Amino acid sequence: MLAMRLYNSMVSGNCYKVRLVCAQLGLDLELHELDVVDRSNRPEVIGALNPALRVPTLVLDDGRPLAESNAIIDFLADGTPLLPDDPYDRARVLAWQFFEQYEIEPNLAVVRFYAIFGLTAPPGLVEARTSAGVRALQALERGLDDRRFLIADRYSVADVSLYAYVHVAGEGGFDLTGFPNVEAWLARVAEQPGHIPITQA
Numbered sequence: 496m497l498a499m500r501l502y503n504s505m506v507s508g509n510c511y512k513v514r515l516v517c518a519q520l521g522l523d524l525e526l527h528e529l530d531v532v533d534r535s536n537r538p539e540v541i542g543a544l545n546p547a548l549r550v551p552t553l554v555l556d557d558g559r560p561l562a563e564s565n566a567i568i569d570f571l572a573d574g575t576p577l578l579p580d581d582p583y584d585r586a587r588v589l590a591w592q593f594f595e596q597y598e599i600e601p602n603l604a605v606v607r608f609y610a611i612f613g614l615t616a617p618p619g620l621v622e623a624r625t626s627a628g629v630r631a632l633q634a635l636e637r638g639l640d641d642r643r644f645l646i647a648d649r650y651s652v653a654d655v656s657l658y659a660y661v662h663v664a665g666e667g668g669f670d671l672t673g674f675p676n677v678e679a680w681l682a683r684v685a686e687q688p689g690h691i692p693i694t695q696a
């Protein structure tokens with residue numbers, strides 16, 4: 496059987512979500528690395544697969560493409576313990592994943608992007624995104640009150656989605672020491688069977 500192909504970037508938390516879920520589910524991936532700074536070859540490489548020209552883009556073993564990190568991991572996890580069966584719990588997974596894409600990723604990931612590539616951001620952008628990122632982390636801290644994991648006290652793709660950029664928030668200058676629930680949850684996620692670090696292909 497052909498392996499699935501992942502158009503990937505090793506620095507991307509969104510791509511890491513897919514590699515992490517595949518590692519935990521024992522699914523093979525063939526990685527095709529794309530540059531996230533020089534994006535000039537995107538139209539010819541993934542133009543027919545993902546109209547947004549972004550990574551991650553997954554191509555299933557039957558050739559069908561799938562875009563959007565959270566859609567990809569939910570698809571891969573369907574029918575496994577990583578995605579709840581209960582409709583209410585599945586909706587809560589989505590609620591956390593929409594929160595991640597609207598509140599966490601545009602702030603934590605963007606600040607980290609400028610930091611790790613040493614790029615100059617437009618004036619005021621880093622300050623604004625840092626403040627919004629801290630507010631998002633405060634919301635996550637409240638969401639983890641008296642909880643081991645985000646949904647049903649069980650590790651799920653919701654944890655994967657939030658973990659991806661929160662665990663590397665320090666690379667963007669965020670200090671997590673004021674977020675004890677978040678810090679304890681990050682450690683629990685990293686202890687899950689089959690866990691791999693973001694640096695692992």
Ligand SMILES: N[C@@H](CCC(=O)N[C@@H](CS)C(=O)NCC(=O)O)C(=O)O
Pocket residue numbers: 504507508509510531534548549550551562563564565596
């Ligand atoms: N909502 C998308 C975001 C994907 C995304 O922003 N990918 C970045 C890398 S993390 C990218 O391809 N950036 C290049 C570009 O936007 O042209 C997802 O969750 O998959």
